[in-house]
Amino acid sequence: MDKAPQVKLHSTAHYFLEGLNEIGIEYLFSNFGTDHAPLIEEMARWKKEGRKFPKVLNCPHENTAMHMAAGYAMATGRGQAVMVHVDAGTANSAMAMHNARRGRLPLLLMAGKAPYTVRGELPGSRDNYVHFIQEPFDQAGIVRSYAKWEWTLPSGVMTKETLRRAHTVSHSDPRGPVYLMLPRETLAQTWDEGAVRPFPEERYGAVRSGAADTAAVAQVAERLLSAKHPVMVTSYAGRNLDAPALIEELARFAGIRVLEANPLYLNISRASPCFAGMMPAITDADVGLLVDVDVPWIPKHTRENPQTWWAHVDVDVVKECFPIWGFASNARLQGDSVLILKQLLEALRARATPAFRDAAAKRVEAMRGEGNERRAGLAKQAADKGKTGAINPHYLCAEISKAIGDDAIVVNEGIRNGPVVNNQIMRTEPGSSIGFAGGGLGSSSGTALGIKLAKPDATVVQMVGDGGFYFGNPSSAYAVSKQYKLPIFTVLFDNSGWSAVKEATLRVYPEGDAKATNEFNALLAPDIEFTKICEAAGGYGERVDDPEAVPAAIQRCLKEVRGGRSALMHVRIPVLGGNASFPRKRESSSVAQKSLGPRFRGDDV
Ligand SMILES: Cc1ncc(C[n+]2csc(CCOP(=O)(O)OP(=O)(O)O)c2C)c(N)n1
Numbered sequence: 001m002d003k004a005p006q007v008k009l010h011s012t013a014h015y016f017l018e019g020l021n022e023i024g025i026e027y028l029f030s031n032f033g034t035d036h037a038p039l040i041e042e043m044a045r046w047k048k049e050g051r052k053f054p055k056v057l058n059c060p061h062e063n064t065a066m067h068m069a070a071g072y073a074m075a076t077g078r079g080q081a082v083m084v085h086v087d088a089g090t091a092n093s094a095m096a097m098h099n100a101r102r103g104r105l106p107l108l109l110m111a112g113k114a115p116y117t118v119r120g121e122l123p124g125s126r127d128n129y130v131h132f133i134q135e136p137f138d139q140a141g142i143v144r145s146y147a148k149w150e151w152t153l154p155s156g157v158m159t160k161e162t163l164r165r166a167h168t169v170s171h172s173d174p175r176g177p178v179y180l181m182l183p184r185e186t187l188a189q190t191w192d193e194g195a196v197r198p199f200p201e202e203r204y205g206a207v208r209s210g211a212a213d214t215a216a217v218a219q220v221a222e223r224l225l226s227a228k229h230p231v232m233v234t235s236y237a238g239r240n241l242d243a244p245a246l247i248e249e250l251a252r253f254a255g256i257r258v259l260e261a262n263p264l265y266l267n268i269s270r271a272s273p274c275f276a277g278m279m280p281a282i283t284d285a286d287v288g289l290l291v292d293v294d295v296p297w298i299p300k301h302t303r304e305n306p307q308t309w310w311a312h313v314d315v316d317v318v319k320e321c322f323p324i325w326g327f328a329s330n331a332r333l334q335g336d337s338v339l340i341l342k343q344l345l346e347a348l349r350a351r352a353t354p355a356f357r358d359a360a361a362k363r364v365e366a367m368r369g370e371g372n373e374r375r376a377g378l379a380k381q382a383a384d385k386g387k388t389g390a391i392n393p394h395y396l397c398a399e400i401s402k403a404i405g406d407d408a409i410v411v412n413e414g415i416r417n418g419p420v421v422n423n424q425i426m427r428t429e430p431g432s433s434i435g436f437a438g439g440g441l442g443s444s445s446g447t448a449l450g451i452k453l454a455k456p457d458a459t460v461v462q463m464v465g466d467g468g469f470y471f472g473n474p475s476s477a478y479a480v481s482k483q484y485k486l487p488i489f490t491v492l493f494d495n496s497g498w499s500a501v502k503e504a505t506l507r508v509y510p511e512g513d514a515k516a517t518n519e520f521n522a523l524l525a526p527d528i529e530f531t532k533i534c535e536a537a538g539g540y541g542e543r544v545d546d547p548e549a550v551p552a553a554i555q556r557c558l559k560e561v562r563g564g565r566s567a568l569m570h571v572r573i574p575v576l577g578g579n580a581s582f583p584r585k586r587e588s589s590s591v592a593q594k595s596l597g598p599r600f601r602g603d604d605v
């Protein structure tokens, strides 16, 4: 006798939580609205029933939520989910989507959609004024330029397949953020559980890039074997924690000078003899390796050598999301840089002659001398402490360097002082230095919190300009720090405004009216007590005007952070309008180019 089919109905929101579990989402960084009612209801039911689903972290501002997901992805390689409110929350997330896309960070941004039924035709139908005004013609258009993929969940029956697809696209190389919209009626729909099957990773998961063609690797090895001045320029190879040691081994073996161009991660121990600083100097290079780098130098300001033979090893050689790019190479090897550099090292080992080993060792010794010289120059710059109310950022960063320990993680959004942070705060450990890929200021507060969430034992130090600090919605960030016990140490360079804006004007109009009249429109309100913003959320704040007070203030802040609450050290550096600016010394090396312009990054974000 036939049995009646068993029907077990659940809401789409239920399958959505199951789907998030199945794709391995650990955190849902959220800023909810009316669109999420079915989801909030389902989460409450699951909690009551003791079922596990991603931990929800409520963020007062989407900027915090998005950059926390970004920071978590930088620290772990695992993309998380962000849930925001319809078009409005998407708009507030858009800048961070830009940053995530430029950083090739996997994350899943999701937003509800306004209900489309007007008269109660379906569960979830419009029941509020806002439902009539929050439906744009093209909600995804707000972030489309930055999303690798976007879609609207068309039906509850598609929930798990959609989440798997979003996750797979986001985590496949080159990685990036994706965007999914969830109509309220769809979240409220019910479906029989027999109709909603899982989509396991084994059969639908992400694709990683791999090693390179051995013939292409051999060609690069041959070039390196006869090189006299080989260089490497890299920015984000260090997202793989195996990269720094491998790059060092390769550089020592082949006598390669390693330069970091806007480092997004630490790519080689900066104490290595082969590390040659962050100002790409390439004029004398005969063979060069571009390794995981978006902007290896600024062509307008860099003397390129037309004779240099370049090989480009990158997870994204093509730069598929840059409308125009512009850096030539003779060999292009797209893939996993760690795998490819291992292949290259093997190929070199197999072919190396005693003469090559000898020449490479001599180059390493020469670089060691140059590195010592470079560091002595930096120490000299740091020796001048500055004056009351005009503390020298070099000195400040050198003191931070002494105090924080090798395993602390420095998040650098110092802008004009970004190069000072990179140069003066010595970093040697993989993962201990985090840079800024995008152009949207206000990333470092959330990024620091996301890293702290991923690495609870780490001391996370945020280095940020006053302008960048405002952009980072600090009241939201410190509220999250308090609520979820994520203490970070913020060091704020206060020059009362936007040095980058002033200097950008001077670069284009070096002798213009803006300079003559000192009208750069770059000054912000002076004498803001930034410490109070941190204190408002139970954090510790300290304003430092006197250079002599810097070391003890750092110690007090670190003690508070290690004790469990965030600390903000507000440091008065020379006001950008004044004359007390510290001269910026260019780095020198034996292959120093005649640089025609400004420093590499930190000038124009
Ligand atoms: C969201 C956003 N708005 C505006 C800018 C343009 N911008 C680039 S640098 C900068 C000033 C940064 O000021 P601050 O963080 O204090 O660093 P400083 O230039 O003083 O070193 C501004 C406004 C930007 N990059 N991002």
Ligand SMILES: [Mg+2]
Binding pocket: 465, 466, 467, 493, 494, 495, 496, 497, 498, 499
């Ligand atoms: Mg500033």
